[in-house]
Structure formats: structure tokens, C-alpha cells
Amino acid sequence: MSEVSWIAVDWGTTQLRAWALSGSGEVLQHAASARGMGSLAVDQFEGALLELIDGWLDAARVTEVVACGMVGARQGWREAPYAEVPCAPQAMAQVIRPEVSDKRLRVSIIPGLCQRAPADVLRGEETQIAGLLAARPDYHGLVCLPGTHSKWAEVREGQVLGFQTFMTGELFALLSGQSVLRHGMQGDGPLELPAFDMGLRAAERPLLGTLFGLRAESLLEGLAPGAARSRLSGLLIGQELAGLPERWQGLPVCVIGDGEAAERYRHALATLNIAAQTLGAEQVTLAGLAAAHQQIRGGT
Amino acid sequence: MSEVSWIAVDWGTTQLRAWALSGSGEVLQHAASARGMGSLAVDQFEGALLELIDGWLDAARVTEVVACGMVGARQGWREAPYAEVPCAPQAMAQVIRPEVSDKRLRVSIIPGLCQRAPADVLRGEETQIAGLLAARPDYHGLVCLPGTHSKWAEVREGQVLGFQTFMTGELFALLSGQSVLRHGMQGDGPLELPAFDMGLRAAERPLLGTLFGLRAESLLEGLAPGAARSRLSGLLIGQELAGLPERWQGLPVCVIGDGEAAERYRHALATLNIAAQTLGAEQVTLAGLAAAHQQIRGGT
Incomplete structure (x- = not known):
């Protein structure tokens, strides 16, 4: 196996994912665990990381770990204060280096972004946006990142203007799983497009x-659970699209996401006559972490 | 003590409330328990009711019990099929009489209302609307019934036209208690009006x-929990008022509810220059159950 040059880490609230990369950018190893930021105390982060990557480290030298996501939140390993838009997606001058006990490691955490008015924050998505820009530095348009909390960002000349x-x-999870609507939505079938x-x-x-x-339709007309769930999803995504700021109208859209979720957004946009491009989340995250790594290496 | 003439019952999902009334309409006794429809199997309703009212019954005769609310739902004591609007609030011709073992009782359950397009249902509120109409038979306007599920009904010439x-x-409960917003909303202070x-x-x-x-404002600007909770309440009630059908604009509004919750709606309506009248929920419920009892007595 080629030598591990550096390690990319995407550390969210519920998940920790790591990739070992060669000097030429090839993925040599991949590992993941459920030890997300939400389940860890401040002194447990280094251990949770080593659990995944210990075997990739070389005792003879320091391996650079580049991380993004909620790991940099106030409740995370060490807080990486938000960079304020408009700015480049990755505020590399403000990268945070938490102290580590293991001498084989050096960890860098990429800050998230904030916006003052209207107030908003993100962590992790800045790196996906940077990954898109690594491939398309001139991209001018919207980036749509579906998820528990969907993020929409406007990107121009290498900067995030707003989000x-x-x-x-x-x-969707609360309404379909815990509200009165759950009675008519049991099950977990595929999306019903109509x-x-x-x-x-x-x-x-x-x-x-x-x-x-x-x-009411389930009580009065026997609306089936699969149709009810699908309709709820359409109602919410439709409201999201209708809630986009007017100044964003007419801009091209790039959806970053995987499989059915990304396809659902692409389809919803198509019904509004917006032809969106779709990029896989993992590929874009890795490209963004690689862009950050390149700057860290260049700066040290 | 005067003789108990009949018994009024408001039986919701989480609560059971009963009143013993004299022939002249005076409340002689009041009792309540947490044995709401949601916690009872079909064969437990009579027992739950007797727990509260046994001491009010006379072995020498049959006492009429008039009930409204979720007790008439499909999962209730016995289903009382919905009456379809437009119609009088209480479809007394369709009253349901569940079988009872105790010979001192006769129970009548008032049906709820349904609407076909857009599909909607209610149970219990029909009786509050009837209570309002008992005092003001010529009322033409909207009735606003705040709650877990707020109901708005248009009433004219003694009929519910739509709701x-x-x-x-x-x-509000899901977002403030279980979503990511809960982190910035702990506590249970009074409403902060600004x-x-x-x-x-x-x-x-x-x-x-x-x-x-x-x-985001709590993270970036230290928005206080009480202010965040109050803002969320305003956001949701504001959306509710903005979502009322256009054809209802200009109609007078009567809010049926108690204390702070009713006051919150009255205040929100006032900011839209709508002067709403407020009526206490218990008084209106009792008036509606009395109206139903009068018809039952007249018809038998």
C-alpha cells in the first residue's frame, strides 16, 4: 500500500468519517463510526479519532489531519469561531489546532460560516462548497445542500455571498414521527411521485x-400512509423552494447530495423549470478537505 | 343540595371533565380526571366515567349524560360519524348512544364535524360553537378556538359554513421541546411581548x-431563551393568522379560550387591527352541552 500522506475527516453531530489519502490524492482507506460530536465530551475527541485512524499513522513522523463539521462547534473538540460572509468558504487563516497527546498527529479544524442579517450559521457545508469551487473556480450560482437542515448558499468569484x-x-422527521400526522404515515416505503x-x-x-x-384526508378518504408521507415531503420541500430569497431567482443551482434525497430536490426544482446539476456529497467533501490541506501544507 | 338533573361531559384525548347540573342549569358539582380518550380501551370508558360521577347518580331513575369531544372518535367509546358542513354545529339527529351496563345512566355523544374540500375534521369544538350560538343565535363571523390544534370556523345563520x-x-411544542431550537429555549417564563x-x-x-x-441568533447574539420562545410563538401564530382564507377577511372574530392563551390570540389579532371578543372556554362548552341536552330532552 502507498504511504498515507494525510487524513481527511468529516465530523458531524452524529457521525465521524475519515479517509487516508496518498500524496497523489488517492483514497487508501476509509473508516466511519457513530462517535459524532453530539455524543462526545471534550476529552473524548482524540480517542474517538484514534479509534478509527490509529493503524494509518506512522510513528516516525507527524501526519496532518484536516477536519470539518460540528467538531469545531462550541460543544465540540475546540471551538473554531465562524468566519463571516461574504468571504471564501474556508477561512484558512482562522484554522484551529486542538492540542493532542499523540505525537503522530497534527489536527486542523476548518471554521464554519456565519451571516449577521438574517442571522444564520453553518459548519461542514463550507467545505463542500470549497470542494465544488476546487473543480469550478468560476461557479456563479446557488449551492443546495439538502439534509436535516438544508443549506442554500450563493457563490460568486470564489466567495460565499450569503446563505x-x-x-x-x-x-419532516418531527411531523411524520411524533405529531398527530404520524397516525396516517406509518411505514417507510419509497417516495410516491404523484x-x-x-x-x-x-x-x-x-x-x-x-x-x-x-x-383529515386519512380519516375521511383513507389517504394511504405512503401517499401521506410523500405528500408531506412535497409540502415541506415546496415551502423551502418558495422561501428562497427573490434576489436568487434565475441563478443556476447545484445540488450536493446523494441518492434519493438529492434526486428528490432535483425533481422538485425541475417542476419549477430549474435544471439543477447534482454532485455526490462524499466526492465534494473530500475535494474540499483536499483544498484545505493544500493551503495548510503551503502555509507551514 | 338540589337534585342532579343531568350531567355534562367534555371528554378529550387527554382529559375527562364532568359537571352535575340542576334543572335550572346551575353547576352543582364538578370533577375531572386524566382518563382521556387516548388512554382508554373501548371497554374502559363506562368505568372511567363512573369513577367521576357515581356519587351524582340516583338509583331510582336514569340520569342523562351528554358528552362531546374525542370520546366519539373511531378510537373512542363508540364512533359518532362526522356531520358534514355546512350544517348546524350539533347534528343532534345523529347523536350516538353507547351501550352501558349501569342502569342509572343514559349517555349521548355529540358528533364532530367534517369538511370535504379542503379536508378537515373537528370534535368538541362543535359544542363550543353551539354554546356561542346559544347566547348569540344571529352571530355572523369567525370563531377562533386556540389549542394544540387551533380551529377557525365561519358561522352564519346558525350554521357552520366551513372551518x-x-x-x-x-x-410549538415539537419545535421548542424537541428540535435543535430547544437548545436556545429552555425554561418556561412568561410571554415576552416585544x-x-x-x-x-x-x-x-x-x-x-x-x-x-x-x-443562529442565540449562537451569534446571545438571544435569551425567554425571548426565543416568545418569538417562536409569535412566528407560528402570525403564520396561522396569515394563513386564514381570504374570503374570511373583514368578518368579526370571537376567540374562545382561557387566560394567557386566549389573550395571546386577542393581542395578535389586535396588531392586525382586528378587535376580537373573548369568551371563556368552560362557560361556552357548558352552554353548548346544555343546548344539546335541551334538544335531547325535547326529542324523547
């Missing part, structure tokens, strides 16, 4: 007035 | 795009 968070995924589209079309009506209709 | 449900209270008003004013922006701002 907005939507709690779409979290609201029901999803019906939800999208209802996006012009205010959300609070449409939700209970799903319960 | 709409908003999941405002349930969304923050509530700020939430109301943000109602013109789509809800999904405004929620995460509360989290």
Missing part, C-alpha cells in the same frame, strides 16, 4: 394551514 | 426560512 438554512428534514408533486403544488398555501389536511 | 385547522400548538410581536411581524416570510434564525 440560508431551512429546517426541512428535521420538521403525491410528492401534489405536495409541491400546495406550496403556495401557508404551511400551517395545509398540514392537518393530511390527517 | 380550518392549524397545528400551531403542536408545532419578542412575540417581532415574531408576528415576520409572518410575511415563509415559516421554514425563519425558524433556524432563532438558533
